[in-house]
Amino acid sequence: MDELAVVTGAGGGLGRALSVVLARQGVRVVGLGRSAGALEETAGLIGERFVAMPCDVADAAAVRAAFVEVDRIGAVTILVNNAAVHPRHDILDETAESFAATVDVNLGGTVACTVAALGRMVATGTGRIVNVGTFADVAPLPASAAYAVSKGAQRIFTRTLVADLHDRFPGIVVNDWMPGMLDTGMGVSDGIEPEVAAEWGAALALWRDASLTGTVWERDREVLSPRAVAERLRDRLTGRRRVARRITT
Amino acid sequence: MRELTDRHWDAVVIGTGMGGGVAGRALAEAGLSVLFVEKGRAGWRREANGTEAATDPVARGVRGLWPDPVTLRMGGREREVFAPLGMGVGGSSVFYAATLERPEPHDLDPSNAVPHPVGGWPVRYAAMAPWFDAAERMFAVRGGADPLSAVACPELGAAVVSDADRAMMAHLAGNGMHPYALHAALRDVAGCASCLGRKCPRPCKMDGRSAGVEPALATGRAAMLDRCDVTRLVMDGNRVAGIEAVRDGARVTLRAARVVLAAGALNSPLLLRRSACEGWADGVANRSGMVGRNLMFHLNETFAVWPKGAERGDGPSKAVGFRDLYAVDGRRMGMVQAMGIDAGRGEIAHYMGQRIAGTWAARLPGARRVVQAGAVLAHGAMGRAKLFVGLLEDMPDAGNRVFEDRGRPGRIVVEYRVADEAQVRRRMFRRAIRSAFAGRRMAFVNRGAEPNLGHPCGTVRMGDDPAVAPLDAGCRAHGIENLWCVDAGVFPTSMGVNPSLTIAANALRVVEGMRHG
Numbered sequence: 012m013d014e015l016a017v018v019t020g021a022g023g024g025l026g027r028a029l030s031v032v033l034a035r036q037g038v039r040v041v042g043l044g045r046s047a048g049a050l051e052e053t054a055g056l057i058g059e060r061f062v063a064m065p066c067d068v069a070d071a072a073a074v075r076a077a078f079v080e081v082d083r084i085g086a087v088t089i090l091v092n093n094a095a096v097h098p099r100h101d102i103l104d105e106t107a108e109s110f111a112a113t114v115d116v117n118l119g120g121t122v123a124c125t126v127a128a129l130g131r132m133v134a135t136g137t138g139r140i141v142n143v144g145t146f147a148d149v150a151p152l153p154a155s156a157a158y159a160v161s162k163g164a165q166r167i168f169t170r171t172l173v174a175d176l177h178d179r180f181p182g183i184v185v186n187d188w189m190p191g192m193l194d195t196g197m198g199v200s201d202g203i204e205p206e207v208a209a210e211w212g213a214a215l216a217l218w219r220d221a222s223l224t225g226t227v228w229e230r231d232r233e234v235l236s237p238r239a240v241a242e243r244l245r246d247r248l249t250g251r252r253r254v255a256r257r258i259t260t
Numbered sequence: 261m262r263e264l265t266d267r268h269w270d271a272v273v274i275g276t277g278m279g280g281g282v283a284g285r286a287l288a289e290a291g292l293s294v295l296f297v298e299k300g301r302a303g304w305r306r307e308a309n310g311t312e313a314a315t316d317p318v319a320r321g322v323r324g325l326w327p328d329p330v331t332l333r334m335g336g337r338e339r340e341v342f343a344p345l346g347m348g349v350g351g352s353s354v355f356y357a358a359t360l361e362r363p364e365p366h367d368l369d370p371s372n373a374v375p376h377p378v379g380g381w382p383v384r385y386a387a388m389a390p391w392f393d394a395a396e397r398m399f400a401v402r403g404g405a406d407p408l409s410a411v412a413c414p415e416l417g418a419a420v421v422s423d424a425d426r427a428m429m430a431h432l433a434g435n436g437m438h439p440y441a442l443h444a445a446l447r448d449v450a451g452c453a454s455c456l457g458r459k460c461p462r463p464c465k466m467d468g469r470s471a472g473v474e475p476a477l478a479t480g481r482a483a484m485l486d487r488c489d490v491t492r493l494v495m496d497g498n499r500v501a502g503i504e505a506v507r508d509g510a511r512v513t514l515r516a517a518r519v520v521l522a523a524g525a526l527n528s529p530l531l532l533r534r535s536a537c538e539g540w541a542d543g544v545a546n547r548s549g550m551v552g553r554n555l556m557f558h559l560n561e562t563f564a565v566w567p568k569g570a571e572r573g574d575g576p577s578k579a580v581g582f583r584d585l586y587a588v589d590g591r592r593m594g595m596v597q598a599m600g601i602d603a604g605r606g607e608i609a610h611y612m613g614q615r616i617a618g619t620w621a622a623r624l625p626g627a628r629r630v631v632q633a634g635a636v637l638a639h640g641a642m643g644r645a646k647l648f649v650g651l652l653e654d655m656p657d658a659g660n661r662v663f664e665d666r667g668r669p670g671r672i673v674v675e676y677r678v679a680d681e682a683q684v685r686r687r688m689f690r691r692a693i694r695s696a697f698a699g700r701r702m703a704f705v706n707r708g709a710e711p712n713l714g715h716p717c718g719t720v721r722m723g724d725d726p727a728v729a730p731l732d733a734g735c736r737a738h739g740i741e742n743l744w745c746v747d748a749g750v751f752p753t754s755m756g757v758n759p760s761l762t763i764a765a766n767a768l769r770v771v772e773g774m775r776h777g
Contacts, residue, residue: 179323
């Protein structure tokens with residue numbers, strides 16, 4: 012199958028590394044990002060399998076136009092919603108506008124790209140959407156209100172996609188992937204090398220098993236959803252055990 | 261859209277299920293211009309959902325399901341139930357199990373051995389036989405010949421029967437039954453996932469969409485107007501002059517030389533009644549007063565069978581059926597067939613819960629938990645069960661009816677009483693089914709009478725006498741020049757088999773009469 016991936020935030024960090032790994036696996040990659048120059052640097056690392064598509068994912072009209080451009084290249088089969096911003100603002104310094112600007116990228120960008128990609132994927136009933144997420148919503152850090160809220164909402168968005176699509180389009184596989192703390196511009200200097208995480212993310216994006224829909228992955232491991240006591244008891248009685256899967260690269 | 265709504269069509273087909281899809285295809289292939297009018301959305305061909313959906317009307321609508329529950333008044337109780345009703349291209353048939361079984365001659369013809377409830381259909385089996393053949397060809401039906409049948413199915417393709425089904429058939433044969441491979445409209449294309457109970461995303465399962473609407477559109481003479489809700493037929497004396505509908509909030513009036521009503525046995529009568537006007541005071545085609553009446557379902561006797569040894573197999577049993585109990589002691593029963601569903605822990609718990617519901621045990625504290633724990637243990641001890649169903653024929657009764665809720669436009673109300681004679685036949689049928697499966701652990705899933713809401717029929721029946729039937733033998737409305745009905749509403753009786761093949765065959769017959777009559 013001819014894979015065509017759209018990777019957002021491809022001008023640096025994890026998005027660039029994901030583009031490199033995907034292209035190395037034979038996937039054509041369209042990279043979205045705000046900076047044409049940064050995208051050109053990514054293109055320089057990859058060559059002709061990468062198409063730079065300058066686009067601010069917070070701008071819904073620009074995203075729509077970008078996907079029309081993507082159509083000229085081919086039918087999108089993979090979407091990696093990676094673009095995100097994490098401005099540090101104390102809540103007392105935040106304005107409603109500054110807060111909304113972060114939400115527009117982290118949640119709005121995911122929504123705009125997903126809706127555009129789905130509009131194409133439903134024609135074949137197949138596709139792969141990986142939402143790059145964090146657990147920032149579980150125990151929010153100080154000075155990260157807009158980030159925690161928008162990334163938490165992005166995880167909810169993944170679940171709503173499952174509710175709307177899983178029975179109708181089991182071949183469109185959607186899940187969350189938490190790459191962990193990365194050594195990128197957005198991350199921490201002692202984090203995981205983005206090149207290492209990108210191996211996992213690319214393998215996950217190329218994995219089409221319908222049972223992946225709705226799952227959450229942290230680094231290279233599946234995070235099993237918590238089970239109620241009765242369910243665990245039933246698992247015991249029936250001898251069923253759930254095993255967390257691993258990504259093999 | 262204007263080019264569709266402004267045109268004067270040779271035929272407008274209201275509803276795109278089994279009847280409408282097949283009729284529209286036959287009309288288009290005969291060279292007529294055809295407009296399909298569908299209340300639901302066209303949706304996407306690759307959708308694969310079943311009928312298990314949210315209760316939200318929008319969520320149901322996008323999945324091709326009838327958005328609202330049906331109000332079922334039965335046994336002195338009123339409840340709201342989601343019937344397995346489609347609302348989209350292909351109607352309910354996109355969700356069906358593709359079981360296309362022929363009725364017996366005595367389902368249509370008068371019989372001394374098995375007296376017919378209304379003295380026979382106005383069209384005899386011999387006249388229908390070529391249309392059954394044509395429908396079996398059109399739907400690429402495959403299956404085994406029924407060893408008990410005197411009539412041949414010359415168009416039947418060879419069935420693929422699993423080893424497990426073969427073993428189950430051997431057991432039934434040992435009990436004196438004559439099982440055969442069920443007749444199914446699955447083309448078994450590469451990657452066939454046997455989409456029983458859900459939409460088939462490939463051109464594999466043959467239904468009102470894949471065998472009706474799609475080939476019709478491919479002729480270039482047919483078009484589809486989806487999301488179009490027909491509100492009224494406008495009469496001009498003894499002709500339907502126009503079809504009023506609403507699309508995207510705008511009113512449209514469609515015009516056609518011929519109007520083919522195929523909204524289904526629950527909805528076609530509602531449209532006719534709603535179209536009442538001067539000259540048709542009780543509803544269009546309702547001078548008999550029978551529109552919406554004589555509503556029949558099959559009474560499902562669902563049961564679980566725990567297979568032994570080779571009968572277990574890998575997947576669910578889907579190909580086994582037999583007609584040894586079609587009539588018992590001259591009384592009408594029906595077919596017994598595999599449902600293509602394996603029942604695991606959850607289903608067994610559900611069934612066990614049903615068994616205690618309404619008994620003293622249900623009032624014990626913690627009864628549900630005990631049942632669930634019991635089901636887990638039973639599951640561990642006995643493994644998965646295969647579900648089967650006996651389709652018990654239902655008899656016409658003018659008191660059983662469907663009508664529109666006065667206070668809530670468009671909402672379907674069903675008033676249904678299980679006759680005492682049906683309860684007698686149920687007991688006979690269940691006893692006979694138990695004997696047929698002797699030697700295997702089995703248990704009935706339902707206790708009370710369970711009308712199969714997916715098999716409604718009889719509400720716009722055909723008959724030679726205009727005083728008791730809305731339609732004539734050609735399914736044209738008595739007293740109306742250009743209105744035909746082709747869904748299961750036309751059935752005078754419910755027969756002992758699934759209705760789909762007969763809907764398709766009858767639609768082909770009606771179109772032939774329409775063109776030459």
